[in-house]
Every structure is written in structure tokens, then in C-alpha cells.
Amino acid sequence: MKTVIKILVPFSILFINCKSTEKFNGNEISIHDIYYAIGDERKEIHFKENTFTFLDKFSGKDFSYYNCCDTLSKGSFKIINNSIIELTSINDFNSGFLDFNIKEKTTNNLDTLYIKITNPIEKKYNSKTKRELKYMLQLGTNDKELNRYFTYTEINNNLLKIPISNSFEIYDIELTIYVEPFISVKEKNINVINTFNQKIKNKKSNKIEIDVPELTYNYINFRRLKMDYIRVVSENKLIFDGIEYLKK
Incomplete structure (x- = not known):
């Protein structure tokens, strides 16, 4: 007769943190998170997988002043070296030329x-x-x-x-x-x-x-980024355009 041995593994051991990490300054840190601007918490940079979104979130009074938009930019990012992230916005708005439709009559x-x-x-x-x-x-x-x-x-x-x-x-x-x-x-x-x-x-x-x-x-609102850089100070602090961003 076979003896069945049940092994109980605590749930916490089975839990795996799904956030991927990158190496900065020799340390593995996760930047796949949300960072807000010091002094202007409405401005945020969201990192997810290999993409970023740069937001300036609306407050209540903004809806009467602005027709657009809380997304200032979005696109992809890549690691340049152990302390620099390079941002490149999506191509949709990068051109300064637009096409137009034309109707003509006599x-x-x-x-x-x-x-x-x-x-x-x-x-x-x-x-x-x-x-x-x-x-x-x-x-x-x-x-x-x-x-x-x-x-x-x-x-x-x-x-x-x-x-x-x-x-x-x-x-x-x-x-x-x-x-x-x-x-x-x-x-x-x-x-x-x-x-x-x-x-x-x-x-x-x-x-x-x-x-x-x-x-x-x-x-018109979209910020076109190409070879724009973020400096990684630590896992909790970034610097972009001279402004410090802290992890939420």
C-alpha cells in the first residue's frame, strides 16, 4: 500500500512578484510603476513593460479652461546605461505635416x-x-x-x-x-x-x-519626445526636464 504524503506550502512562498526589474548603478530595481512630480503631483510618469505615459491629470476647474488633454505624451522607453532611460513618443503625432481632404465644386x-x-x-x-x-x-x-x-x-x-x-x-x-x-x-x-x-x-x-x-x-497638446532622457537617481527617484519625480 502506497503512503501519500501531503506537503503544504505557505501561499506567501508561491506568490511571485510580477514586476520586472532593470539594473541601475549595479543594483536591480523596478521602475515599472508610477512617479509623480515634486511640487506638481498632477504630473505623473507611468512605466509599464517597455512603454511610458506622461500625464498632467485634470483637476475639477480644468474642465472649464481646457479642451484637451491629460495625456501629454506616450511611447516606448529603453535603458541606455546604468542610470539613464531614453524616451521615444509614438509616431502618430511626430510629423509637423498633415494631410487634408479636399472637396471642389463649380x-x-x-x-x-x-x-x-x-x-x-x-x-x-x-x-x-x-x-x-x-x-x-x-x-x-x-x-x-x-x-x-x-x-x-x-x-x-x-x-x-x-x-x-x-x-x-x-x-x-x-x-x-x-x-x-x-x-x-x-x-x-x-x-x-x-x-x-x-x-x-x-x-x-x-x-x-x-x-x-x-x-x-x-x-497640438502632444509632447514629441525623441532621445529625451530620464536620469535614475534611485528606485524611488527620477529626474526629467530638471524636475524630480518620486515613486507613488
């Missing part, structure tokens, strides 16, 4: 060129708020004087009516967007945005709508 009013610029920020604008964007158009037309005028003129409006002659032709268009300093985001991390040049299919079009769907508050 109306009966052939003496006027109509241009409308739309994007998610324009859609939030109303007559009681300040304009947060300005534009500069680069037009390719057979009217050299008109081309030159728009090349050097900032437009504080998204609706344009431009007198043209019956012989007017338009060939291509692109847009430069200027972000006002007072735009309602936590951080303004881009000042000028360019669009790619687009050809006009019908050179006699005189009603053109330019839609830039990716021009959002999030795009």
Missing part, C-alpha cells in the same frame, strides 16, 4: 472663389471664443498677384470669398496653420503645422473645402 458665381477650412478645432469655435488658429494659403493659380498676396497674408478666418476673373484657373493648394499662444490645451507643443500640397482636379473649380481631420487639440 458654382454659378464664377466671379468669386470660395474657400472653407475645417478641422476639429474650428468646429468648436463660436463667436464668443477667441480664434485659436490662423492660416496662410499657398495657391497655385493663373493669377500671380493673388498667389503673391496669399503667400504673405495671415488669415484670421476659415471662410474666404475672393473676387476672381472669368479666366481664373486654380491648379493646386496647400495650407500653413499657426497655433495661437492661448489655445485651450495643457501644453502647446507645436506652433506651426504644414499640409501637403494637393492638386485641384478641375482647374475651373471656384468652391473649395479643405478639411484637416487630424488637426485636433490632442495633436
Whole structure:
């Protein structure tokens, strides 16, 4: 007859800490945690696996001031040496160029060129708020004087009516967007945005709508990081942008 021996292992011995560790200054420490900024506890850096998220969390009053956003940046990180972490933000917002959709028509009013610029920020604008964007158009037309005028003129409006002659032709268009300093985001991390040049299919079009769907508050608020470094002082303390962050 076989004797069955039961071995009871305490639960605490079976528990394994799932946080991975890295070597810093010769010691194994875990940075896969949350760190908050000394003096501004709303700012946090979250590390998880090989990714980071940099937050500036909303307080109650912020919702009336800002349209965006509590996520300032996110992406991947890697260990450079025994005391440095390198941050690289995701590619989604890294380009200073945006594409746009274009709709073109020919109306009966052939003496006027109509241009409308739309994007998610324009859609939030109303007559009681300040304009947060300005534009500069680069037009390719057979009217050299008109081309030159728009090349050097900032437009504080998204609706344009431009007198043209019956012989007017338009060939291509692109847009430069200027972000006002007072735009309602936590951080303004881009000042000028360019669009790619687009050809006009019908050179006699005189009603053109330019839609830039990716021009959002999030795009302007996003901090683009590339080869930005965090210094690891200890498992409980990091320094980023000259600010100390402590582990929660």
C-alpha cells in the first residue's frame, strides 16, 4: 500500500512578484510603476513593460479652461546605461505635416472663389471664443498677384470669398496653420503645422473645402519626445526636464 504524503506550502512562498526589474548603478530595481512630480503631483510618469505615459491629470476647474488633454505624451522607453532611460513618443503625432481632404465644386458665381477650412478645432469655435488658429494659403493659380498676396497674408478666418476673373484657373493648394499662444490645451507643443500640397482636379473649380481631420487639440497638446532622457537617481527617484519625480 502506497503512503501519500501531503506537503503544504505557505501561499506567501508561491506568490511571485510580477514586476520586472532593470539594473541601475549595479543594483536591480523596478521602475515599472508610477512617479509623480515634486511640487506638481498632477504630473505623473507611468512605466509599464517597455512603454511610458506622461500625464498632467485634470483637476475639477480644468474642465472649464481646457479642451484637451491629460495625456501629454506616450511611447516606448529603453535603458541606455546604468542610470539613464531614453524616451521615444509614438509616431502618430511626430510629423509637423498633415494631410487634408479636399472637396471642389463649380458654382454659378464664377466671379468669386470660395474657400472653407475645417478641422476639429474650428468646429468648436463660436463667436464668443477667441480664434485659436490662423492660416496662410499657398495657391497655385493663373493669377500671380493673388498667389503673391496669399503667400504673405495671415488669415484670421476659415471662410474666404475672393473676387476672381472669368479666366481664373486654380491648379493646386496647400495650407500653413499657426497655433495661437492661448489655445485651450495643457501644453502647446507645436506652433506651426504644414499640409501637403494637393492638386485641384478641375482647374475651373471656384468652391473649395479643405478639411484637416487630424488637426485636433490632442495633436497640438502632444509632447514629441525623441532621445529625451530620464536620469535614475534611485528606485524611488527620477529626474526629467530638471524636475524630480518620486515613486507613488
